[in-house]
Amino acid sequence: MGRDNGWVRVTEVANVAPREGREVRLNGVAIALFNLGGRFAAVENRCPHRGGPLADGIVSSLGGSVTVTCPLHNWRVCVDSGEVAKPADAHACVRSFPARVENGIVMVDMTAAALEEAA
Amino acid sequence: MTERLVVVGNGMAGVACVEQVLKHGRPFDITIFGDETHVNYNRIMLSSVLAGEKDFDDIVLNDIDWYKKNSIRARLGVRVESIDRQARVVAGSDGSFAAYDKLIIATGSSAFVPPVDGVNKSGVFVFRTLDDTRQLVELAGPGIKAVVIGGGLLGLEAARGLQVRGCDVSVVHLAGHLMERQLDPAGGAYLARKMESLGVRVLTGRNTEALLGNGHVEGVRFRDGEEIDANLVVIAAGIRPNAWLAKAAGLDVNRGIVVDDRMRTSDPRVFAVGECTEHRGQIFGLVAPLLEQGKVLAAAIAGGNDSSFEGAATAAKLKIMGVDVFSAGDPDDTKPGTEAIRYEDPALGVYKKLVLRGGRLQGVILVGDASDDRRYMDWLRTGKDLTKDRRHLLTPPPAADAGVDVAQMPESETVCGCMGVSKGDIIRAVHETGVNTFAQLKDRTRASTGCGSCGELCKSLLRAVAPEFEEDKVKVLCDCVKFPQDKLRDIIRSQKLKSVTEVLEIYGNGIGCEVCKPALAYLVDVVHCGGHEEDRSARFINDRVHANIQKDGTFSVVPRMRGGVTTPAELRRIADVADKYKVGMVKVTGSQRIDLLGVKKEDLPKMWADLDMPSGQAYAKGLRMVKTCVGSDFCRFGVQNSISTGIELERRLENLYTPHKTKLAVVGCPRNCAEATVKDIGLVGQDGSWQVVVGGAAGKGVRKADLLITVETTPGALEAAELFFQYYRENANYLERTYDFVERLGIEKVRRDTVYAPEEARHGLLERLRRSKDRSYDAWLERHDPRPGQFVEIQPMEGARIDGTR
Numbered sequence: 001m002g003r004d005n006g007w008v009r010v011t012e013v014a015n016v017a018p019r020e021g022r023e024v025r026l027n028g029v030a031i032a033l034f035n036l037g038g039r040f041a042a043v044e045n046r047c048p049h050r051g052g053p054l055a056d057g058i059v060s061s062l063g064g065s066v067t068v069t070c071p072l073h074n075w076r077v078c079v080d081s082g083e084v085a086k087p088a089d090a091h092a093c094v095r096s097f098p099a100r101v102e103n104g105i106v107m108v109d110m111t112a113a114a115l116e117e118a119a
Numbered sequence: 120m121t122e123r124l125v126v127v128g129n130g131m132a133g134v135a136c137v138e139q140v141l142k143h144g145r146p147f148d149i150t151i152f153g154d155e156t157h158v159n160y161n162r163i164m165l166s167s168v169l170a171g172e173k174d175f176d177d178i179v180l181n182d183i184d185w186y187k188k189n190s191i192r193a194r195l196g197v198r199v200e201s202i203d204r205q206a207r208v209v210a211g212s213d214g215s216f217a218a219y220d221k222l223i224i225a226t227g228s229s230a231f232v233p234p235v236d237g238v239n240k241s242g243v244f245v246f247r248t249l250d251d252t253r254q255l256v257e258l259a260g261p262g263i264k265a266v267v268i269g270g271g272l273l274g275l276e277a278a279r280g281l282q283v284r285g286c287d288v289s290v291v292h293l294a295g296h297l298m299e300r301q302l303d304p305a306g307g308a309y310l311a312r313k314m315e316s317l318g319v320r321v322l323t324g325r326n327t328e329a330l331l332g333n334g335h336v337e338g339v340r341f342r343d344g345e346e347i348d349a350n351l352v353v354i355a356a357g358i359r360p361n362a363w364l365a366k367a368a369g370l371d372v373n374r375g376i377v378v379d380d381r382m383r384t385s386d387p388r389v390f391a392v393g394e395c396t397e398h399r400g401q402i403f404g405l406v407a408p409l410l411e412q413g414k415v416l417a418a419a420i421a422g423g424n425d426s427s428f429e430g431a432a433t434a435a436k437l438k439i440m441g442v443d444v445f446s447a448g449d450p451d452d453t454k455p456g457t458e459a460i461r462y463e464d465p466a467l468g469v470y471k472k473l474v475l476r477g478g479r480l481q482g483v484i485l486v487g488d489a490s491d492d493r494r495y496m497d498w499l500r501t502g503k504d505l506t507k508d509r510r511h512l513l514t515p516p517p518a519a520d521a522g523v524d525v526a527q528m529p530e531s532e533t534v535c536g537c538m539g540v541s542k543g544d545i546i547r548a549v550h551e552t553g554v555n556t557f558a559q560l561k562d563r564t565r566a567s568t569g570c571g572s573c574g575e576l577c578k579s580l581l582r583a584v585a586p587e588f589e590e591d592k593v594k595v596l597c598d599c600v601k602f603p604q605d606k607l608r609d610i611i612r613s614q615k616l617k618s619v620t621e622v623l624e625i626y627g628n629g630i631g632c633e634v635c636k637p638a639l640a641y642l643v644d645v646v647h648c649g650g651h652e653e654d655r656s657a658r659f660i661n662d663r664v665h666a667n668i669q670k671d672g673t674f675s676v677v678p679r680m681r682g683g684v685t686t687p688a689e690l691r692r693i694a695d696v697a698d699k700y701k702v703g704m705v706k707v708t709g710s711q712r713i714d715l716l717g718v719k720k721e722d723l724p725k726m727w728a729d730l731d732m733p734s735g736q737a738y739a740k741g742l743r744m745v746k747t748c749v750g751s752d753f754c755r756f757g758v759q760n761s762i763s764t765g766i767e768l769e770r771r772l773e774n775l776y777t778p779h780k781t782k783l784a785v786v787g788c789p790r791n792c793a794e795a796t797v798k799d800i801g802l803v804g805q806d807g808s809w810q811v812v813v814g815g816a817a818g819k820g821v822r823k824a825d826l827l828i829t830v831e832t833t834p835g836a837l838e839a840a841e842l843f844f845q846y847y848r849e850n851a852n853y854l855e856r857t858y859d860f861v862e863r864l865g866i867e868k869v870r871r872d873t874v875y876a877p878e879e880a881r882h883g884l885l886e887r888l889r890r891s892k893d894r895s896y897d898a899w900l901e902r903h904d905p906r907p908g909q910f911v912e913i914q915p916m917e918g919a920r921i922d923g924t925r
């Protein structure tokens with residue numbers, strides 16, 4: 001099977017307001033999907049601190065990377081790598097998933113998650 | 120006897136030169152004549168004053184105390200009419216005389232007004248002095264059709280300034296493209312596109328033939344017969360050195376007053392400095408070289424050393440927020456032996472051109488991204504051989520946040536281009552004079568007192584080299600938009616910015632964060648009285664779903680219960696809702712209402728519908744509640760009707776956002792059962808009057824509210840509360856509670872600006888409150904028309920088709 005199989009058609013671009021996040025459940029994983037203007041990003045919707053819903057956070061930036069600020073205690077998580085950017089010494093991360101837009105539809109690559117589940 | 124030094128011209132170059140003379144410590148008896156009535160100010164910043172980014176008071180360079188402290192006789196508003204070189208006296212327009220041993224002519228230049236029909240009509244201005252700027256500020260506004268003649272640096276800055284003040288602006292330019300002396304046609308076209316996108320019309324290749332109108336200007340006619348309407352015209356068609364005074368005195372004058380390398384004129388006792396001079400055939404129109412001239416001149420008369428002025432590489436930079444244009448050296452690549460290296464990105468609006476000659480930089484043009492200007496300026500100045508750098512000439516700087524690495528900068532590199540201050544100068548100031556703050560640095564070296572764009576660089580240098588560097592007190596909102604909140608409020612108002620994104624794109628890093636976005640969302644709302652473009656992505660989750668988020672991601676629901684008064688019917692609905700949605704807990708809150716805790720996001724709209732009560736905004740930085748006591752309706756001590764007054768107050772202020780949450784209370788007598796004296800605003804009933812108190816707290820700290828005013832009538836008390844409420848909305852920093860706000864300003868100032876303010880000011884506050892109120896609405900009504908995904912999770916269009924095989 002090719003790697004491409006993991007790409008899931010999620011929703012129309014218009015369903016996620018610009019610069020905001022929305023939650024979506026794919027293969028049993030709660031995912032926070034972000035509309036970053038020209039592109040989308042997807043990370044697991046569970047803050048590594050105490051499980052806050054990242055999709056409800058404010059999109060922010062830190063040192064050149066785009067982050068989301070958790071609504072509960074303001075940890076900042078990079079929406080591309082899933083790494084915690086603030087506090088700097090947290091050394092935690094959430095899973096991140098490749099995302100892209102095709103013909104107005106947001107697609108998320110769940111290959112890694114599915115493989116994990118199968119293993 | 121101390122030598123008498125007379126200076127003609129109280130402008131930037133002349134006064135800077137006097138500052139240098141004072142530094143040498145050799146005593147002079149100094150008189151300065153200036154035909155403007157103002158102390159020396161930063162002429163460069165007039166553009167910012169016109170654009171509303173700075174106030175007149177912000178641009179003073181030497182205040183009157185400076186003249187006094189240095190025993191300088193300032194003859195302001197007096198024009199020098201003639202110089203008698205035999206007798207060594209100058210004659211002032213007020214009939215006075217001043218004798219000199221040494222004379223400095225620093226008369227600057229005047230705006231050049233082309234010989235066009237109709238330039239004497241009223242409504243036609245130049246843009247050179249503070250008085251010119253004042254008049255423009257007074258006249259500019261919506262409905263005014265302004266035409267700026269001249270598309271150079273000055274004309275474009277004037278155009279943008281008028282436009283942000285609401286005028287409908289056209290720039291008319293003779294040449295085929297804008298700023299033709301600094302840019303090539305391609306660069307000019309990029310700039311024109313940028314100006315047009317900001318809303319300034321650009322008309323190039325237009326030869327102005329006449330200004331039309333009967334007494335007052337009404338239009339502009341071009342050579343080809345085309346006419347456009349105008350009721351305000353600004354002529355910015357170039358400058359001419361003020362050399363007539365020197366010429367009449369018989370000194371050598373070409374275009375400017377001829378000076379040698381030590382700034383001497385043809386009379387050994389007479390010197391000249393600034394825009395009025397001509398040095399080796401060249402005239403200067405920018406501050407940096409003029410200050411250099413001033414240093415040389417000061418050394419010549421007071422220092423006894425023979426430093427000399429040998430000309431300077433000049434650079435031009437457009438000072439319009441959001442429009443980056445930089446040009447330096449000679450960017451003409453049509454001459455033989457030159458080669459041009461270009462970079463263009465039409466979508467981003469970026470155009471860069473470097474012109475090399477013999478492997479060295481000869482000129483540079485940057486439009487749309489001038490972040491690398493210092494590097495190029497340094498290459499120009501040092502004539503660096505670029506053969507080895509060929510592959511990296513136009514590489515953009517590394518990640519946006521990295522900035523300029525101060526450690527890597529050579530000591531000779533200029534930090535402040537306006538004032539000609541190098542990295543070495545700053546390091547010396549730190550080591551030799553113990554500079555520890557940015558303010559001290561500005562004072563000692565004048566760095567960053569010109570256009571101010573090097574401010575951040577100066578600070579990072581100080582952080583690196585000053586052992587006890589202290590950040591200045593002004594607190595910027597955050598790293599994404601580095602302006603203090605008052606400044607941002609001014610910018611939003613004067614630039615008419617309606618959305619958070621616009622502010623972040625023009626004045627910030629384009630993205631923002633959880634600190635600045637909610638603050639900006641508040642500011643654009645309050646400045647435009649609710650007429651802003653609401654952008655929910657800038658709001659905290661509570662303000663997107665109108666409920667307070669809890670530790671497990673669920674929400675709490677607190678319906679509005681005005682004055683803490685409810686009815687059996689409401690209580691029944693609350694009970695039914697609590698059952699139907701199985702809420703985790705029903706609780707009476709500390710603010711006299713009822714909280715339903717542990718609600719799922721998707722249930723919120725349905726619950727609101729079932730409750731059929733308005734939002735209590737228990738989640739918002741806005742008006743929370745007005746607590747009341749039973750008051751005169753029932754209580755045996757009650758002397759005022761606290762319940763009806765409290766409910767009315769809550770109705771008038773509900774649904775409005777405030778800098779931080781605002782909690783009110785109204786009590787029927789001084790026993791104060793609903794704790795009005797520890798609320799943000801409290802009304803305390805007295806026999807025959809109300810005390811209106813503000814700035815109280817009983818949260819993290821306890822503060823007794825200050826008395827704002829005592830009034831006899833209930834409508835009067837309500838109005839006083841409204842005045843304070845709106846004043847707080849407009850003037851407090853975001854996340855500043857009233858108890859900090861009142862403490863910071865002092866109750867006396869608050870009273871002067873609200874209840875004791877002049878009629879028009881009070882009317883203004885109430886009027887703006889009314890406008891905001893008219894546009895406000897109960898947030899829970901969004902249940903009828905939610906935004907996509909506002910409350911519900913996204914349902915994927917399909918599941919993943921993965922079977923786990925590789």
Ligand code: SRM
Nearest residue numbers: 667669675677707708709710712714737782817818819820
């Ligand atoms: C529900 C309530 C407690 C209760 O069960 O009674 C409450 C609950 C919260 N309060 Fe409060 N406050 C409540 C009345 C008060 C009061 C009493 C009052 O309003 O008269 C005060 C003291 C007065 C004041 O506001 O200063 C109060 C002072 C605070 C403070 C400290 C504010 C300060 O500057 O001193 C905070 C923290 C903050 O705002 O930064 C706070 C913050 C909070 C937050 C919103 C914390 C948060 O951001 O999540 C709590 C939400 C809990 C939740 O999960 O929903 N709450 N809180 C009360 C809701 C009142 C309402 O009907 O709207």
Ligand SMILES: Cc1cc2nc3c(=O)[nH]c(=O)nc-3n(C[C@H](O)[C@H](O)[C@H](O)COP(=O)(O)OP(=O)(O)OC[C@H]3O[C@@H](n4cnc5c(N)ncnc54)[C@H](O)[C@@H]3O)c2cc1C
Nearest residue numbers: 128130131132153154162198199226227393394404405406
């Ligand atoms: C709106 C604007 C924006 C500018 N922006 C920039 C910029 O971004 N960067 C930059 O480097 N430069 C800029 N400049 C140019 C800069 O302001 C000048 O180069 C500088 O002010 C010249 O200094 P000066 O002392 O020679 O002349 P001035 O500052 O003009 O001072 C001369 C003074 O002498 C007075 N005077 C003239 N004749 C007499 C007399 N006979 N008796 C008494 N007083 C007399 C004049 O009224 C004037 O007050 C700008 C200029 C303007 C108008």
Ligand code: SF4
Nearest residue numbers: 748754757787788792
């Ligand atoms: S404040 Fe006065 S009027 Fe109100 S309940 Fe208390 S005692 Fe009664």
Ligand code: FES
Nearest residue numbers: 047050052070073
């Ligand atoms: S749960 Fe995200 S910051 Fe605490």
